[in-house]
Every structure is written in structure tokens, then in C-alpha cells.
Amino acid sequence: MIRAQALSKTFGDKTAVDAIDFTVKPGRVTGFLGPNGAGKSTTMRMILGLDAxxxxxxxxxxxxxxTSxxxxxxxxxxxxxxxxxxxxSARDHLxxxxxSNGIPTTRxxxxxxxxxxxxxxxxxAGRYSLGMGQRLGIAAALIGDPPVVVLDExxxxLDPEGIRWVRALARRLAEEGRTVFVSSHLMSEMALTADHLIVIGRGQILADxxxxxxxxxxxxxxVRVKSPARAEIGALLTRAGHEVEVVDNALHVQGIDPAAIGDLVHRHGLAVHExxxxxxxxxxxxxxxxxxSVEYVSKTREEVAA
Incomplete structure (x- = not known):
């Protein structure tokens, strides 16, 4: 388990991490998310004792x-x-x-x-590709068969096979009862990997x-609704108090599930295609x-010209 209490880090007059509290529990994959400059790397370095x-x-x-x-x-x-x-070589590095830690060489x-x-x-190892270097870094992280694993990006x-392998590895480590803390900018991958999320922005916890x-x-x-009677269905849903928006010749409806929309349309004898x-x-x-909380915001060419 990783436990942070009122954890703060300042660099000169800049507060990188601002009195945050969180717990990373064993038995699940906890994702650590935040924009660039949010304080993720500083937090991870403090966990490891690399920053005081x-x-x-x-x-x-x-x-x-x-103290370990x-x-x-x-x-x-x-x-x-x-x-x-x-x-x-990778073997000699490991x-x-x-x-250095009294770990059997068989490991x-x-x-x-x-x-x-x-x-x-x-x-x-200097001849390794970026992906091979990542694999060696993961091997080094697991050399001591640790109960807590922290992985930053x-x-x-990694190629698609490697990405799937890391996902399966993280989940297997959690299933073994370990504490797994993973930072990534790949939201689609984190959605498939993480059971729990801690989100940080401008040095403060935004969600846990x-x-x-x-x-x-x-x-x-x-709910996306497509129908030759789009206008009539839109009017019905609006009168029923639902928020309706027309996007690309379809209705986008919030606050109601597809079955309820289907029932409503059926009662009025209207056709629905989707x-x-x-x-x-x-x-x-x-x-x-x-x-x-985004510290570095890109601009379009039009915004720059304006």
C-alpha cells in the first residue's frame, strides 16, 4: 500500500504538489492521470525517495x-x-x-x-530499441519480486502486442495481491487497465x-436516434423534457435510455432506423x-494568426 498524507513539494516559488492525500491499495490497478506539469512525476519521485x-x-x-x-x-x-x-548487457545490468539487494541470480x-x-x-543494452529498453526497465522493476509496483508510462x-502484454502484466500483478500504480497519457489503454483512478491537476487531487x-x-x-421522422421525434422528446441536439442528421438525446425512446416512438407510430x-x-x-488545470495549451493556426 502507498499512503500520502498532506504531501507537498515546492521548487522555489512554484508549488508542484500541494498537500495531497491519497491511498493506493493492493489488489487493484490504480491509474495516475494528469496533464503535463500536473505533479505526477514529482509525486512518483517522492514515493521512491528520489525527491524529498x-x-x-x-x-x-x-x-x-x-529506510528499506x-x-x-x-x-x-x-x-x-x-x-x-x-x-x-541486459543480463549483467540485472x-x-x-x-545490490541480495536477490538470487536465478531471478x-x-x-x-x-x-x-x-x-x-x-x-x-545501448543497442536496444525504445520498446526493448522499456521491457528491460520493467524487468528491473520486477527483479525483487516486490509487493508494490510503480510504472511511469x-x-x-511498445508495439500493440507489447501494449497488450503490459496491460495483462499489470492486471496479473494486481490479481496476485500487489499494489500497482500506473501513470499514462494513453486514456484508451488506461480505461482497459485501471480499476481505480487518481487524477491530479496543478498539484492537487481532482478525483480519487x-x-x-x-x-x-x-x-x-x-442516445443517438436516426429516423425519417427526425423532426417529429425531436419535438416529442423535447416536450417530454429531454435535452435534444441535432448532430449529423441524427438526434443526440440525454436523460433517457434507448428502450424508453423506442416505446415513446412506437406509441406515436413513427419509424426509427437507429x-x-x-x-x-x-x-x-x-x-x-x-x-x-492544463498548464500548456496548444493553439490552432487560426488562433495564432488572430
């Missing part, structure tokens, strides 16, 4: 990570996937990590096989809830919640 909090505390299974005599056995982390000597072969690098384990540089509840709370679903419940995505919910 300005105030507040963060503990791993009840202890400060820096064998830190790789208590928490495994992928923060910088290429934190290895480029002239050293052997060095194992020796090296196990994690190399787990991440799919056993056939290239003797090559210099673990699918960066299940993925399902987050989407339901912060994004709106609607009734589809369009569920909002995690990306929609994230963009809605963090709209006021």
Missing part, C-alpha cells in the same frame, strides 16, 4: 522507502526506462541490481523470460474514484475534469 517532500509524508507499506534495507524487494519502479549503462533469468528479452540478454515505445464512476460523473452519455447508446470515454471525462 517539502512537507507531509508518503509511505510504502507503512515505511518510508528510503533492500528497496528493490519492497517496491519496483519504472521511472526512466533507459536508466542503465549502454555498454552493459545481475548487478540483484547483487535474473526469470524476469528476462517474463519480459521477452532472454534471446537478446547478452547484447549491449510503461507502454511508451473507480474508473467506472469517474467516467459516469465527468462525461455525458447520450437507437444507439453512446457511452462517453475516459478521455472525454478526463478532458472535462482537467480543462481548467
Amino acid at each position: 517532500p517539502t512537507s507531509g509524508t508518503v509511505t510504502v507499506n507503512g515505511h518510508r522507502h528510503l 534495507p533492500a528497496p528493490l524487494r519492497s517496491i519496483g519502479a519504472l521511472i526512466d526506462a533507459h536508466a542503465f549503462h549502454p555498454g552493459r 545481475r548487478w541490481l540483484a547483487a 535474473v533469468g526469470e524476469v528476462l523470460e517474463l519480459v521477452g528479452l532472454e534471446s537478446v540478454a547478452g547484447q549491449r 510503461p507502454v511508451n515505445g 474514484t473507480s474508473t467506472e464512476d469517474f467516467i459516469a460523473t465527468h462525461a455525458v452519455s447520450y 437507437l444507439t447508446l453512446v457511452r462517453s470515454s475516459l478521455e472525454d471525462a478526463f478532458m472535462t475534469l482537467t480543462a481548467d
Whole structure:
């Protein structure tokens, strides 16, 4: 378990993390989301003891990570996937990590096989592709068979097969009862991976809830209705008090389910060609919640010209 209490970090006059409280529980994948500059990386570095909090505390299974005599056995982390000597082989890199924490060398072969690098384990790691470097970083995070795993952008540089593998790995680690904390900018992937979400913006916690509840709370679903009697159906739904919008020759209706619309239309003898419940995505919910927390906003060519 990871527990942060009134955790803060300032750099000069800038507050990167502002007195946040959260708990990352075992047995589930917790996603850590936020715009660039929100404080995600700083928070993760404080969890690992790489940055000292300005105030507040963060503990791993009840202890400060820096006090662990064998830190790789208590928490495994992928923060910088290429934190290895480029002239050293993957096998030697992992052997060095194992020796530093009293981990049996047999574990090296196990994690190399787990991440799919056993056939290239003797090559210099500096020759690895971005995706292979990510796999080696994940192997290093798991070398100590830790109960807590922290992964920052673990699918960066991976192909579709690799992305699916990381998703399955994260879920399997959680099913084994471990604490799994994952940061990513890929909303579609996080929607498939995370059971719970912690969302941060401008150094403050914006949401701490299940993925399902987050989407339901912060994004709106609607029913798409297509019909040759679009105007008549729209008028019926409006009179019934529902919000109706015309988009691309279809009605978008909020506040009512498809079955109720079908019943209403049937009673009036009107034809319907489509009734589809369009569920909002995690990306929609994230963009809605963090709209006021984005620190770096891009502009269109027209906006720049204006």
C-alpha cells in the first residue's frame, strides 16, 4: 500500500504538489492521470525517495522507502526506462541490481523470460530499441519480486502486442495481491487497465474514484436516434423534457435510455432506423475534469494568426 498524507513539494516559488492525500491499495490497478506539469512525476519521485517532500509524508507499506534495507524487494519502479549503462548487457545490468539487494541470480533469468528479452540478454543494452529498453526497465522493476509496483508510462515505445502484454502484466500483478500504480497519457489503454483512478491537476487531487464512476460523473452519455421522422421525434422528446441536439442528421438525446425512446416512438407510430447508446470515454471525462488545470495549451493556426 502507498499512503500520502498532506504531501507537498515546492521548487522555489512554484508549488508542484500541494498537500495531497491519497491511498493506493493492493489488489487493484490504480491509474495516475494528469496533464503535463500536473505533479505526477514529482509525486512518483517522492514515493521512491528520489525527491524529498517539502512537507507531509508518503509511505510504502507503512515505511518510508528510503529506510528499506533492500528497496528493490519492497517496491519496483519504472521511472526512466533507459536508466542503465549502454555498454552493459541486459543480463549483467540485472545481475548487478540483484547483487545490490541480495536477490538470487536465478531471478535474473526469470524476469528476462517474463519480459521477452532472454534471446537478446547478452547484447549491449545501448543497442536496444525504445520498446526493448522499456521491457528491460520493467524487468528491473520486477527483479525483487516486490509487493508494490510503480510504472511511469510503461507502454511508451511498445508495439500493440507489447501494449497488450503490459496491460495483462499489470492486471496479473494486481490479481496476485500487489499494489500497482500506473501513470499514462494513453486514456484508451488506461480505461482497459485501471480499476481505480487518481487524477491530479496543478498539484492537487481532482478525483480519487473507480474508473467506472469517474467516467459516469465527468462525461455525458447520450442516445443517438436516426429516423425519417427526425423532426417529429425531436419535438416529442423535447416536450417530454429531454435535452435534444441535432448532430449529423441524427438526434443526440440525454436523460433517457434507448428502450424508453423506442416505446415513446412506437406509441406515436413513427419509424426509427437507429437507437444507439453512446457511452462517453475516459478521455472525454478526463478532458472535462482537467480543462481548467492544463498548464500548456496548444493553439490552432487560426488562433495564432488572430
